[in-house]
Amino acid sequence: MSTVASLVREEDAASVAAPPRDIRIALLGLGQVGSAVAALARTSTHASHRFAVASALVRSPERVRPIDPSTLPLTMDGAAALDTRPDVVVEVLGGLEPARTLVLAALARRIPVVTANKSLLAAHGDELIAAAARTSTPLLHEAAVLAGVPFLGTFSRRPLASDVTALSGIVNGTSNFILSRMAADRAGFRQALLDAQQAGYAEPEPSKDVDGDDATEKLCVLLRHFAGISVAPALIDRTGVGGVEPCDLECASSFGGAIRPIVAAEWESGTPSAFVGPAFVASSHPLSRIDGVQNAISLRTRWSGDVFFSGPGAGPTVTAATVLDDVVEAVRLGGTPPLLRATRTVTSCDVPVTGWFIRLVADDLSDAQRAPATLTRLGVRVRRVSPVVERYGQQRQWVLAGPCTDAHVRAALDVLETTAGCRTRPIRAIE
Numbered sequence: 001m002s003t004v005a006s007l008v009r010e011e012d013a014a015s016v017a018a019p020p021r022d023i024r025i026a027l028l029g030l031g032q033v034g035s036a037v038a039a040l041a042r043t044s045t046h047a048s049h050r051f052a053v054a055s056a057l058v059r060s061p062e063r064v065r066p067i068d069p070s071t072l073p074l075t076m077d078g079a080a081a082l083d084t085r086p087d088v089v090v091e092v093l094g095g096l097e098p099a100r101t102l103v104l105a106a107l108a109r110r111i112p113v114v115t116a117n118k119s120l121l122a123a124h125g126d127e128l129i130a131a132a133a134r135t136s137t138p139l140l141h142e143a144a145v146l147a148g149v150p151f152l153g154t155f156s157r158r159p160l161a162s163d164v165t166a167l168s169g170i171v172n173g174t175s176n177f178i179l180s181r182m183a184a185d186r187a188g189f190r191q192a193l194l195d196a197q198q199a200g201y202a203e204p205e206p207s208k209d210v211d212g213d214d215a216t217e218k219l220c221v222l223l224r225h226f227a228g229i230s231v232a233p234a235l236i237d238r239t240g241v242g243g244v245e246p247c248d249l250e251c252a253s254s255f256g257g258a259i260r261p262i263v264a265a266e267w268e269s270g271t272p273s274a275f276v277g278p279a280f281v282a283s284s285h286p287l288s289r290i291d292g293v294q295n296a297i298s299l300r301t302r303w304s305g306d307v308f309f310s311g312p313g314a315g316p317t318v319t320a321a322t323v324l325d326d327v328v329e330a331v332r333l334g335g336t337p338p339l340l341r342a343t344r345t346v347t348s349c350d351v352p353v354t355g356w357f358i359r360l361v362a363d364d365l366s367d368a369q370r371a372p373a374t375l376t377r378l379g380v381r382v383r384r385v386s387p388v389v390e391r392y393g394q395q396r397q398w399v400l401a402g403p404c405t406d407a408h409v410r411a412a413l414d415v416l417e418t419t420a421g422c423r424t425r426p427i428r429a430i431e
């Protein structure tokens with residue numbers, strides 16, 4: 001009779017007996033992430049497989065890189081990289097071309113593809129997924145969103161768990177790092193951004209992080225994955241974190257919350273509504289506790305209530321580990337057809353009704369109740385009002401208001417600017 005112990009021993013024996021499989025990778029791109037993939041491929045060990053970089057595609061062989069390129073089979077020719085007959089193509093070039101052409105070429109040859117490229121997926125996801133489905137070839141992109149948290153693949157295999165009706169999250173590590181540094185160390189925006197770049201979190205062009213473009217592309221990937229909605233990034237309302245002041249962060253903390261770089265969307269009514277940007281997050285919301293380079297996502301599921309994932313969202317090694325796990329998964333899946341969700345393309349995206357955290361600035365706010373009273377009279381439900389503080393030679397005050405539409409809050413703030421000479425800056429509030 002087999003006991004559990006004997007079964008375990010048999011399993012051990014089987015894995016000892018089978019030689020590790022070599023997985024040959026064509027690595028497209030040798031920047032921060034590509035170099036980390038090459039380095040980790042060399043050092044990571046597992047009983048079942050070994051990685052070998054069969055070719056590494058670069059644009060400029062002479063460029064200084066985090067890894068010594070002379071130890072790798074470099075090529076400047078994408079077609080030649082595919083001709084090495086790799087088991088898996090890893091695309092970490094970033095950007096749209098030549099990434100799109102090479103991924104399509106690999107899929108046409110039935111070579112599984114792993115990519116971390118959210119720009120590519122946001123812009124051409126429909127075309128790439130269709131090409132993968134046509135040839136029953138894996139196209140995995142776990143590292144494109146929440147790079148260090150393997151959740152997309154789990155949901156792809158589970159159609160009931162992935163019946164999601166709304167989501168909110170923090171998906172840009174650089175922005176979260178910047179706001180957290182500004183709040184904790186009173187660092188200036190520029191210093192915090194510099195630190196994020198030095199740690200390898202920021203995109204090569206950091207305006208993609210701080211202006212919300214990176215987060216918007218990731219939201220598009222999430223919307224396709226969980227809502228079956230294909231939406232162009234340009235249709236999503238977005239605000240960058242650049243306008244947040246250290247005193248906003250102080251006040252948010254005194255209100256018991258925090259300002260975080262949020263993405264949120266819901267599509268229960270059919271038409272999606274979404275926003276990307278800094279938002280006041282009440283302490284009752286789990287995203288209020290996600291700081292530094294950490295990312296998180298809260299999914300409202302139809303059958304299992306709210307589920308929450310968090311972990312590191314950026315960084316070369318974190319991303320490389322997820323990419324290489326996708327490589328192993330791609331080999332394991334082979335020609336298994338993916339579970340596909342029907343996708344519809346939308347040509348507009350609403351903005352949701354949310355609460356608001358409003359900064360008021362004026363030469364004289366000595367009657368601390370006056371501006372909040374005006375907002376109340378205009379139908380904006382005022383929940384909290386901060387004391388008036390003197391900053392940068394002017395008076396500042398913050399108001400936390402209940403849910404209302406963009407149009408409503410902006411019309412009320414226009415009145416305030418005209419009648420009370422206040423300058424205002426509203427950011428969304430979620431709880």
Ligand code: HSE
Nearest residue numbers: 172173174202203314
């Ligand atoms: N620049 C991105 C971020 C990297 O900061 O989140 C991971 O996609």
